[in-house]
Amino acid sequence: MNSSNLTHLQQLEAESIHIIREVVAEFGNPVMLYSIGKDSAVMLHLARKAFFPAAPPFPLMHIDTTWKFREMIQFRDRMAAECGLDLIVHVNEEGVRQGVSPFTHGALYTDIMKTEGLKQALDRYKFDAAFGGARRDEEKSRAKERIFSFRNANHRWDPKLQRPELWKLYNTRIKPGESIRVFPLSNWTELDVWQYIHLESIPIVPLYYAAVRPVVERDGMLIMVDDDRLELQPGETVQYKSVRFRTLGCYPLTAAVESEADTLPRIIQEMLLTRTSERQGRLIDHDSAGSMEKKKQEGYF
Amino acid sequence: MAHQSDLIEKDILAYLKSQEEKSLLRFITCGSVDDGKSTLIGRLLWDSKMVFEDQLASLEADSKRVGTQGGAIDYALLLDGLQAEREQGITIDVAYRFFSTDRRKFIVADTPGHEQYTRNMVTGASTAQVAVILVDARKGLLTQTRRHSFLVSLVGIRHVVLAINKMDLVGFDAETFDAIERDYRQFAEPLGFASITAIPLSALNGDNMIEASVNTPWYSGPALMDFLETVQVEGDNRAEPFRMPVQWVNRPHLDFRGFCGVIAAGTIRPGDELRVAASGHTSRVARIVTMNGDLAEATAGQAVTLTLTDEIDVSRGDMLTVPDSPPIHARHPEAHLVWMHDEPLQPGQIYLVKTATAVTPGRVTAVQYAVDVNTLEQKQVPTLGLNGIGVVRLELDRPISFDTYRQNRDTGSFIMIDRFTNATVAAGMVIAAAPLEARNTSLTGPGPDLAEPDGGHLRRISLSESFISGTGVSVVDLTGEWGPIGFDVTASFTDYLGKGNRVLFRLRDLAQLEAVALLAYDQTLTFEFDRTAEGVSILIFKRGIRSEGGLLTDEGTGI
Numbered sequence: 001m002n003s004s005n006l007t008h009l010q011q012l013e014a015e016s017i018h019i020i021r022e023v024v025a026e027f028g029n030p031v032m033l034y035s036i037g038k039d040s041a042v043m044l045h046l047a048r049k050a051f052f053p054a055a056p057p058f059p060l061m062h063i064d065t066t067w068k069f070r071e072m073i074q075f076r077d078r079m080a081a082e083c084g085l086d087l088i089v090h091v092n093e094e095g096v097r098q099g100v101s102p103f104t105h106g107a108l109y110t111d112i113m114k115t116e117g118l119k120q121a122l123d124r125y126k127f128d129a130a131f132g133g134a135r136r137d138e139e140k141s142r143a144k145e146r147i148f149s150f151r152n153a154n155h156r157w158d159p160k161l162q163r164p165e166l167w168k169l170y171n172t173r174i175k176p177g178e179s180i181r182v183f184p185l186s187n188w189t190e191l192d193v194w195q196y197i198h199l200e201s202i203p204i205v206p207l208y209y210a211a212v213r214p215v216v217e218r219d220g221m222l223i224m225v226d227d228d229r230l231e232l233q234p235g236e237t238v239q240y241k242s243v244r245f246r247t248l249g250c251y252p253l254t255a256a257v258e259s260e261a262d263t264l265p266r267i268i269q270e271m272l273l274t275r276t277s278e279r280q281g282r283l284i285d286h287d288s289a290g291s292m293e294k295k296k297q298e299g300y301f
Numbered sequence: 302m303a304h305q306s307d308l309i310e311k312d313i314l315a316y317l318k319s320q321e322e323k324s325l326l327r328f329i330t331c332g333s334v335d336d337g338k339s340t341l342i343g344r345l346l347w348d349s350k351m352v353f354e355d356q357l358a359s360l361e362a363d364s365k366r367v368g369t370q371g372g373a374i375d376y377a378l379l380l381d382g383l384q385a386e387r388e389q390g391i392t393i394d395v396a397y398r399f400f401s402t403d404r405r406k407f408i409v410a411d412t413p414g415h416e417q418y419t420r421n422m423v424t425g426a427s428t429a430q431v432a433v434i435l436v437d438a439r440k441g442l443l444t445q446t447r448r449h450s451f452l453v454s455l456v457g458i459r460h461v462v463l464a465i466n467k468m469d470l471v472g473f474d475a476e477t478f479d480a481i482e483r484d485y486r487q488f489a490e491p492l493g494f495a496s497i498t499a500i501p502l503s504a505l506n507g508d509n510m511i512e513a514s515v516n517t518p519w520y521s522g523p524a525l526m527d528f529l530e531t532v533q534v535e536g537d538n539r540a541e542p543f544r545m546p547v548q549w550v551n552r553p554h555l556d557f558r559g560f561c562g563v564i565a566a567g568t569i570r571p572g573d574e575l576r577v578a579a580s581g582h583t584s585r586v587a588r589i590v591t592m593n594g595d596l597a598e599a600t601a602g603q604a605v606t607l608t609l610t611d612e613i614d615v616s617r618g619d620m621l622t623v624p625d626s627p628p629i630h631a632r633h634p635e636a637h638l639v640w641m642h643d644e645p646l647q648p649g650q651i652y653l654v655k656t657a658t659a660v661t662p663g664r665v666t667a668v669q670y671a672v673d674v675n676t677l678e679q680k681q682v683p684t685l686g687l688n689g690i691g692v693v694r695l696e697l698d699r700p701i702s703f704d705t706y707r708q709n710r711d712t713g714s715f716i717m718i719d720r721f722t723n724a725t726v727a728a729g730m731v732i733a734a735a736p737l738e739a740r741n742t743s744l745t746g747p748g749p750d751l752a753e754p755d756g757g758h759l760r761r762i763s764l765s766e767s768f769i770s771g772t773g774v775s776v777v778d779l780t781g782e783w784g785p786i787g788f789d790v791t792a793s794f795t796d797y798l799g800k801g802n803r804v805l806f807r808l809r810d811l812a813q814l815e816a817v818a819l820l821a822y823d824q825t826l827t828f829e830f831d832r833t834a835e836g837v838s839i840l841i842f843k844r845g846i847r848s849e850g851g852l853l854t855d856e857g858t859g860i
Contacts, residue, residue: 005539006602008325008406017604018563021549025617050561052592052606054553136397143396143411162394163725164420164641166427167714168563169655173723187408189399195320200593269313 009196016043016184017050018168019147020131023182024050024057026172027129030182031088033118034060034080036072037248038204039133039185041079042193045202046184047131048083059086061121061130065113066091067102067250069226075205088125092117102252103231110253119155122179129172129180137189147186153177194268208267210244210259221255246271319403326529329410329425329458331449332435337466341435341504342398342411345526348511349400395425404530419452419674419688420641423728426456427714430534433462433525438471438501441481447488448674454492455637455690455730457710460532461489463499464525468517469506475519491677496532500525539600542626543567543575544704544712546657547619551606559590559606560615565657565711566704567623568600569607576624577615578702581778581807583624584611618659620702620712628712630781631734632700633760638665638693640685642719642726646693648684652726653718654695656703657711662720663697685727692732700781706730734760734783759787764794764804764820772802780809780836788820798826803842811837 006014023030032047034040047056060080064073080087092100095112102109122130136143146162148170163171174180185193197204214225216236223230224245225238230252232238243256244267261270308316332338398409410425412418426432432453436446453461463485471477482499489497500509501517502525508514509524523531544565551559569575569586576583589596590606599605607621615621622628640646646665654663671682671691685691706713717727760782769775775797779786798804806817814830817839821828829840 005600006325007321008323008401009321011325011602014563014602014604018548021561021604025549049592050604051551052590053557053559054551137399143398144394159394164424164716164728165725166424166716166728168657168711169714169716171655171716171718171723171725173653173718175723187397187399189401189406191401192406195317198317199321265313265317268317269309272309 009192009199012188012192013046013049013196015168015187016046019170019182019184020047020050020056022170022172023129023131023180027180029125029127030058030129030131031061031122031125031127032056032058032131033133034062034076034087035133035248036062036068036076036205037133038193038197038208039135039188041202041204042188042196043131043133043184044079044083045200055084058131059088061088061090061125061127063114063117063121064089064091065109065117065250066096067113067229067252069205069207069224069248069251069254071207072205072248075203079203088121090117090121090124092120101229102250122155127179128174129182131182131184133185134183135188135190135193136183136186145183145186147183148172149181149183150174151179151181155179157181190271191268194264194271198264198268205248207245207248210242210262210266212240212242213256214238215241215243215256222258223254224251224256226251323401323404323406325406325408326431326532326534327408327410327429328431328433328529329412329422329429329453330433330435331412331422331453332464332466333445336435336437337504338435339411341433341464341466341502341510341525342409344504344507344510345407345409346398346400348507348526349402395421402526402530407529419448419639419690422449422452423456423639423641426453426458427710427728429456429458431460431462431529431532432458433464435464435466436481436485438465438467438474438477438481442484442488444675446485447677450485450489450492451672451674451677454489454494455639457706457730459495460534461494461497462525462528463497464502464504465499466502466504468501468508469503473501473508473514473516475517478517478520498522498528498532500528538566538709539568541566541601541709543569543573543621543623544628544709545569545605545607545621546702546712547615547617547621550616557608558612559608560621561604561606562621563604563711564599564601566601566709568598569605570598571595574624575607575609575621576627577613578620578622578628578630578781579700580614580619581780582613582615584609584613586610618701620658622702627781628702628704629731629734629783630700630702631760631783632697633666633694633734633784634697634703634731635669635692635694635733636715636729636731637706638685638691638717639728640687640689640691640726641728642724643687644719644726645686645689646684646727651720653720654697654715654729655718656701656715658703659701660718661697661699661701663695665693666696667694669693693729695729702781703731705733707732759785761787761789763789763791765791766793768804769793769797769802772800774803774805774840777804777806779813780807782809782813786813786816788816790820790824795824798824798841798843801843803840806839806841808837808839814839817841 034044051057062076092113100109100112134142144159146165149157150163151157172180215222216225216232216238218236222243241258242260244259244261245254245256248254259270261267330338330342396411398411400407410429412422412425434446434449436442463482465478465481478501486497500522501520502509504510508516511526512524544567545562546565547560547562549561551561571586571588573586574583575586587608587610589599590608620628648665648668651662651664654661668682668684669692670679671685671689672679674690704712713731715729716725717729719726768777808814821841826841827844831838
């Protein structure tokens, strides 16, 4: 509000850095949830900027569903090492024992491996604040969520009991067992994220760039055959197509788009000229209108 | 079309370059569902091509299912985010929307117009630079229009768009438009907006939204999008005196000590002198450190890390400022308070007060008056309830550094937090340190840390052990004090002086002279006045051998 001569990206960057520093100053045991996607990449970059020349004083945590793309896992390990950060990888072992998979458990799979896994990890390490890379422009229920979003001891979000959030003054007070999810990228849009990655040369998982990859067509979506756990259904054949991913998640649930965009400017170009929103590639959002809101109330990020 | 498709297709690098210089505008829309507010925002998103095909498909489906436009596209459904609200057909909280054109990125705070939601409007307005206030052309100004305008002015928004909507339903009648505009200007005059721009609109049909409408040939002003893209908001306070609340001290190893924060005002360069508002210590900027390399200059709005040339004590909660124009450093701010909680304000009860620099326990000592948001009348009230707005006096446990809200929205604002429930219960905007009024300067003699007398506006400083350090000379720094002061003297203080020690008062201005002189008079002390390049100071001491006939052996102050 006091800075009309800074560009929009400079202002967004300053806001995010302020938020990240505030968490470190006010919380005893923060963690940064790292999903390995482009938003996480920007969030991590901003955290490094916030504390330079020191490394960010908190660990990264990845909730691994065991179904992430292999390239994501390689990228994750490389980035944590390069940034000098501790990396916590948490897997819901109970879910693994029960053989929960995206093929057999449908919507339950996300609840168990992602939402439950996250709650387990937050409880185990007793984190009082967790950074997430969600943006308000992604999805309607997020448009109303605070930057500092309160969670009760059961990790639940109550949209009707949100704290008013004014100026840059964030209420960070919680009782034991309660926690705050913090979204430093709340006010960024997908275009902002891409422009910033371009401007700051931030490394991202190569899956965002187009390349020839093995895919099958299933329910009108292109699913990449990332390992031999993807069983072909009758009539499906593996095809080699030039594809890329606009969003990254579990490979059986993340649709690829056919694309030739193999550089950042070309990705941005494609994004600007395209006519579908990025979440469309996530099968999870198609369940029902308001499905994300329900998931959030139950503790999904 | 808002984005230059041709350039995107032909030369994406040139396009990206052109986007790097884009500015950011935050605005708020005020009005009720009936005014077509959600339709207006939905339309801006729509026309700036921020709606994708899959969203359009679900919008069409939703329009048929729960829409209010008889199956035609209901733009409002782009916005109503939460399921419960969708079913009720109203938005109940603050939501943030984003769109951008080639010139600007916009963040829209979308807030409801319902009476009980003053809280949400103030929240949404706190970060906005422009307000779009919707009026239904058929209805003209309503009570809520006045309420919204008052709240917007209270929170420091200087530019208002009076969006006179549903002009199609009054036949695009120029006289109707003129009458509403005239009424509004008259009503809003005392609110002191820098600009009021009235625009005749039909959000539903797109008239004057993006382009001048053929239906309003009598209107020569900008379309809404034109206005939003070009309005120049002040709030560039890079020329103001430097302010940076220290948010975090970065100390990775013994050789690096960086002070992190967002610059709230002014511009800074290596070599510039800085002063810590609370302690009065000064140093110079050594480096402005960023991961992209050291900067030669940093300005308001940037998040930076400063290193200083001297090892002075600075921590989170301090404010770094220019030496010659320090902020207020005081315990008794007077402020506008917006109460945001179901439980009313309990005057006298301790709350946590969070400002840009610190969290400090404090209480409201008096509600001077409340403001009726509908009539703007002031009335005497014992307390403030949910959505109540008033002028209050605070007493903080310790002095903090701040500016008036008028001067700086970042360093002049605060929130209040309930200590037990941790709820955010109020938002405050500092008016002044303490009102100047008739001085009640009778000093009440020894008394440890007396609370301020009821209704007293004097800031009483207890001269206790905390001001005394070692032997020889102790310093009482008054340069951060604004407004009238008085002193309470403790036994340890008189003892200290009785042993031949001296106390140096550094003054902010000559208005403080009287209080120190009265102290000397009451306590039978001698004082020496000194004016140097550093400022004005007074040294007080006891003529220890006065009873033996007058002169002190060691007269020289040496300071």
